[in-house]
Amino acid sequence: MQALAIMYHDVVENGDFESSGFPGEGAHVYKLRREEFVRHLDAIAAATAAVSTVCKLEGRPVLLTFDDGGVSFHHPIADLLESRGWRGHFFIATDRIGTPGFLTETQLRELHRRGHIIGSHSCSHPTRMAALARADLDHEWRQSIARLSGVLGDAVKVASVPGGYYSREVAESAAAAGVEALFTSEPTARVGVLSGCRVLGRYVVQRGMSPEWSAGFATGSPSHCWRQSALWKAKRIAKTLGGGKYLQLRQAILERKG
Ligand SMILES: [Zn+2]
Incomplete structure:
Protein backbone atom coordinates (compact mmCIF):
# COMPACT_ATOMS: atom_id res chain seq x y z
CA MET A 1 0.00 0.00 0.00
CA GLN A 2 1.28 3.42 -0.93
CA ALA A 3 0.06 6.99 -0.50
CA LEU A 4 1.49 10.31 -1.67
CA ALA A 5 0.85 12.65 1.25
CA ILE A 6 2.10 16.23 1.21
CA MET A 7 2.60 18.25 4.38
CA TYR A 8 1.88 21.96 4.45
CA HIS A 9 1.33 24.33 7.35
CA ASP A 10 -0.19 27.81 7.14
CA VAL A 11 -1.00 29.89 4.07
CA VAL A 12 -0.94 33.64 4.77
CA GLU A 13 -2.17 36.75 2.98
CA ASN A 14 -0.05 39.87 2.35
CA GLY A 15 3.08 38.14 3.66
CA ASP A 16 1.73 38.36 7.24
CA PHE A 17 3.42 35.27 8.65
CA GLU A 18 2.42 36.14 12.23
CA SER A 19 -1.28 36.02 11.34
CA SER A 20 -1.70 32.23 11.54
CA GLY A 21 -0.12 29.34 13.40
CA PHE A 22 2.93 29.35 15.62
CA PRO A 23 4.99 32.57 15.76
CA GLY A 24 8.70 32.91 15.06
CA GLU A 25 10.96 32.31 12.07
CA GLY A 26 11.35 28.62 12.96
CA ALA A 27 7.63 28.18 12.22
CA HIS A 28 7.42 30.79 9.46
CA VAL A 29 9.72 28.86 7.10
CA TYR A 30 6.89 26.32 6.74
CA LYS A 31 4.25 28.94 5.86
CA LEU A 32 3.39 29.79 2.26
CA ARG A 33 2.04 33.03 0.85
CA ARG A 34 -1.42 32.70 -0.63
CA GLU A 35 -0.28 33.37 -4.22
CA GLU A 36 2.53 30.82 -3.76
CA PHE A 37 0.09 28.18 -2.45
CA VAL A 38 -2.28 28.80 -5.38
CA ARG A 39 0.57 28.07 -7.81
CA HIS A 40 1.31 24.84 -5.91
CA LEU A 41 -2.35 23.76 -6.17
CA ASP A 42 -2.37 24.65 -9.90
CA ALA A 43 0.75 22.51 -10.39
CA ILE A 44 -0.85 19.56 -8.58
CA ALA A 45 -4.04 19.93 -10.63
CA ALA A 46 -2.02 19.96 -13.86
CA ALA A 47 -0.03 16.90 -12.83
CA THR A 48 -2.59 14.56 -11.30
CA ALA A 49 -6.22 13.67 -11.82
CA ALA A 50 -7.44 13.56 -8.25
CA VAL A 51 -6.76 14.51 -4.66
CA SER A 52 -8.23 12.06 -2.18
CA THR A 53 -8.73 11.66 1.56
CA VAL A 54 -7.52 9.08 4.03
CA CYS A 55 -11.08 7.69 4.14
CA LYS A 56 -10.48 6.24 0.67
CA LEU A 57 -7.03 4.70 0.67
CA GLU A 58 -7.18 3.02 -2.70
CA GLY A 59 -4.46 2.72 -5.31
CA ARG A 60 -1.84 5.37 -4.57
CA PRO A 61 -3.92 8.34 -3.39
CA VAL A 62 -2.69 11.95 -3.19
CA LEU A 63 -3.44 13.45 0.24
CA LEU A 64 -3.00 17.10 1.22
CA THR A 65 -2.28 17.64 4.93
CA ILE A 92 -4.81 20.51 15.34
CA ALA A 93 -2.66 21.20 18.43
CA THR A 94 -5.68 21.34 20.71
CA ASP A 95 -4.23 23.51 23.53
CA ARG A 96 -4.16 26.35 20.96
CA ILE A 97 -7.82 26.17 19.90
CA GLY A 98 -9.38 29.64 20.15
CA THR A 99 -6.09 31.42 20.93
CA PRO A 100 -4.76 34.23 18.66
CA GLY A 101 -3.76 32.90 15.22
CA PHE A 102 -5.49 29.53 15.71
CA LEU A 103 -8.87 28.06 14.73
CA THR A 104 -11.86 28.44 17.03
CA GLU A 105 -14.22 25.58 17.92
CA THR A 106 -16.84 27.07 15.59
CA GLN A 107 -14.38 27.12 12.67
CA LEU A 108 -13.38 23.51 13.39
CA ARG A 109 -17.03 22.42 13.29
CA GLU A 110 -17.52 24.28 10.03
CA LEU A 111 -14.48 22.67 8.38
CA HIS A 112 -15.71 19.25 9.50
CA ARG A 113 -19.18 19.99 8.13
CA ARG A 114 -17.64 21.03 4.81
CA GLY A 115 -16.03 17.59 4.49
CA HIS A 116 -12.47 18.23 5.60
CA ILE A 117 -10.75 15.65 7.81
CA ILE A 118 -9.93 16.97 11.27
CA GLY A 119 -7.23 15.18 13.25
CA SER A 120 -5.04 15.51 16.33
CA HIS A 121 -1.60 17.10 16.35
CA SER A 122 -1.26 16.47 20.14
CA CYS A 123 -2.43 18.90 22.86
CA SER A 124 0.69 20.91 23.62
CA HIS A 125 2.82 20.32 20.48
CA PRO A 126 5.83 18.97 22.46
CA THR A 127 9.23 19.94 21.03
CA ARG A 128 10.37 16.32 21.11
CA MET A 129 7.33 14.03 21.11
CA ALA A 130 9.36 10.80 20.95
CA ALA A 131 11.26 11.75 24.12
CA LEU A 132 8.07 11.80 26.24
CA ALA A 133 7.31 9.10 28.81
CA ARG A 134 4.51 6.75 27.74
CA ALA A 135 2.05 8.27 30.23
CA ASP A 136 2.68 11.75 28.79
CA LEU A 137 2.35 10.43 25.22
CA ASP A 138 -0.95 8.80 26.13
CA HIS A 139 -2.14 12.08 27.64
CA GLU A 140 -1.20 14.06 24.50
CA TRP A 141 -3.13 11.72 22.18
CA ARG A 142 -6.12 10.86 24.40
CA GLN A 143 -6.82 14.39 25.59
CA SER A 144 -6.48 15.97 22.14
CA ILE A 145 -8.72 13.34 20.57
CA ALA A 146 -11.31 13.68 23.33
CA ARG A 147 -11.32 17.47 22.90
CA LEU A 148 -11.71 17.33 19.11
CA SER A 149 -14.33 14.57 19.23
CA GLY A 150 -16.29 16.66 21.73
CA VAL A 151 -16.07 19.78 19.56
CA LEU A 152 -17.05 17.97 16.35
CA GLY A 153 -19.58 15.54 17.83
CA ASP A 154 -17.89 12.84 15.78
CA ALA A 155 -15.11 10.29 16.33
CA VAL A 156 -11.60 11.55 15.48
CA LYS A 157 -9.39 8.77 14.10
CA VAL A 158 -6.48 10.51 12.38
CA ALA A 159 -3.43 12.32 13.74
CA SER A 160 -0.04 13.70 12.79
CA VAL A 161 3.14 13.70 14.89
CA PRO A 162 4.26 17.18 16.01
CA GLY A 163 7.75 18.13 14.81
CA GLY A 164 8.02 14.78 13.04
CA TYR A 165 9.52 13.24 16.19
CA TYR A 166 8.24 9.76 15.49
CA SER A 167 8.97 6.52 17.32
CA ARG A 168 7.29 3.14 17.53
CA GLU A 169 6.00 4.11 20.99
CA VAL A 170 4.50 7.35 19.59
CA ALA A 171 2.49 5.23 17.14
CA GLU A 172 1.53 2.58 19.71
CA SER A 173 0.27 5.28 22.04
CA ALA A 174 -1.70 6.90 19.21
CA ALA A 175 -3.19 3.53 18.22
CA ALA A 176 -4.23 2.89 21.85
CA ALA A 177 -5.98 6.28 21.82
CA GLY A 178 -8.06 5.23 18.80
CA VAL A 179 -5.96 6.65 15.95
CA GLU A 180 -6.40 4.59 12.78
CA ALA A 181 -4.14 6.65 10.51
CA LEU A 182 -1.02 8.44 11.81
CA PHE A 183 0.96 10.81 9.58
CA THR A 184 4.68 11.25 10.23
CA SER A 185 7.23 13.57 8.57
CA GLU A 186 9.22 10.78 6.93
CA PRO A 187 9.32 11.45 3.19
CA THR A 188 8.06 8.10 1.96
CA ALA A 189 5.08 6.80 -0.01
CA ARG A 190 5.10 3.54 1.93
CA VAL A 191 2.16 2.95 4.27
CA GLY A 192 3.00 0.82 7.32
CA VAL A 193 0.71 -0.74 9.90
CA LEU A 194 1.47 -0.78 13.63
CA SER A 195 -0.94 -2.09 16.28
CA GLY A 196 -3.75 -1.78 13.73
CA CYS A 197 -2.88 1.84 12.98
CA ARG A 198 -1.79 2.87 9.47
CA VAL A 199 1.42 4.92 9.51
CA LEU A 200 1.81 7.27 6.54
CA GLY A 201 4.86 9.30 5.60
CA ARG A 202 4.65 12.79 4.11
CA TYR A 203 6.66 15.01 1.79
CA VAL A 204 7.11 18.50 3.23
CA VAL A 205 6.65 21.75 1.31
CA GLN A 206 8.32 24.84 2.76
CA ARG A 207 8.24 28.51 1.82
CA GLY A 208 10.25 29.24 -1.33
CA MET A 209 10.01 25.74 -2.83
CA SER A 210 8.82 25.89 -6.44
CA PRO A 211 5.34 24.54 -7.33
CA GLU A 212 7.07 21.71 -9.23
CA TRP A 213 7.89 20.16 -5.86
CA SER A 214 4.20 19.79 -4.97
CA ALA A 215 3.51 18.38 -8.44
CA GLY A 216 6.51 16.04 -8.13
CA PHE A 217 5.34 14.73 -4.75
CA ALA A 218 1.75 14.33 -6.01
CA THR A 219 2.94 12.18 -8.91
CA GLY A 220 5.61 10.28 -6.96
CA SER A 221 8.33 11.69 -9.22
CA PRO A 222 11.60 9.99 -8.18
CA SER A 223 13.72 13.11 -8.63
CA HIS A 224 11.59 14.97 -6.08
CA CYS A 225 10.64 12.15 -3.68
CA TRP A 226 14.06 10.49 -3.57
CA ARG A 227 15.88 13.79 -3.17
CA GLN A 228 13.79 14.79 -0.17
CA SER A 229 14.18 11.30 1.27
CA ALA A 230 17.99 11.50 1.01
CA LEU A 231 18.04 14.90 2.71
CA TRP A 232 15.80 13.58 5.46
CA LYS A 233 18.04 10.59 6.09
CA ALA A 234 21.08 12.90 6.39
CA LYS A 235 19.16 15.04 8.85
CA ARG A 236 18.18 11.98 10.87
CA ILE A 237 21.85 11.08 11.26
CA ALA A 238 22.45 14.59 12.63
CA LYS A 239 19.52 14.15 15.02
CA THR A 240 20.90 10.86 16.37
CA LEU A 241 24.09 12.70 17.28
CA GLY A 242 22.02 14.54 19.86
CA GLY A 243 18.46 15.86 19.78
CA GLY A 244 19.33 18.94 21.83
CA LYS A 245 22.39 19.71 19.72
CA TYR A 246 20.40 19.28 16.50
CA LEU A 247 17.72 21.71 17.69
CA GLN A 248 20.41 24.28 18.62
CA LEU A 249 22.03 23.86 15.23
CA ARG A 250 18.68 24.08 13.43
CA GLN A 251 17.81 27.24 15.36
CA ALA A 252 21.22 28.76 14.54
CA ILE A 253 20.71 28.01 10.84
CA LEU A 254 17.18 29.44 10.86
CA GLU A 255 18.31 32.63 12.63
CA ARG A 256 21.14 33.27 10.17
CA LYS A 257 20.42 36.28 8.03
CA GLY A 258 21.23 36.55 4.35
ZN1 LIG B 1 3.42 20.99 14.12
Missing part, protein backbone atom coordinates in the same frame (compact mmCIF):
# COMPACT_ATOMS: atom_id res chain seq x y z
CA PHE A 66 -1.84 20.76 7.06
CA ASP A 67 -0.25 20.87 10.52
CA ASP A 68 -0.72 22.92 13.69
CA GLY A 69 -4.29 24.33 13.48
CA GLY A 70 -3.68 27.90 12.36
CA VAL A 71 -6.64 30.10 11.48
CA SER A 72 -5.52 30.07 7.82
CA PHE A 73 -6.92 26.53 7.51
CA HIS A 74 -10.37 28.12 7.54
CA HIS A 75 -9.43 30.97 5.21
CA PRO A 76 -7.86 30.85 2.70
CA ILE A 77 -6.82 27.16 2.65
CA ALA A 78 -10.22 25.42 2.84
CA ASP A 79 -11.74 27.82 0.27
CA LEU A 80 -8.87 27.28 -2.18
CA LEU A 81 -9.09 23.48 -1.83
CA GLU A 82 -12.87 23.46 -2.20
CA SER A 83 -12.73 25.61 -5.35
CA ARG A 84 -11.02 22.58 -6.93
CA GLY A 85 -13.38 20.08 -5.32
CA TRP A 86 -10.64 18.93 -2.93
CA ARG A 87 -10.61 18.41 0.81
CA GLY A 88 -7.72 18.69 3.28
CA HIS A 89 -6.50 16.89 6.37
CA PHE A 90 -6.20 19.45 9.13
CA PHE A 91 -4.16 18.49 12.21
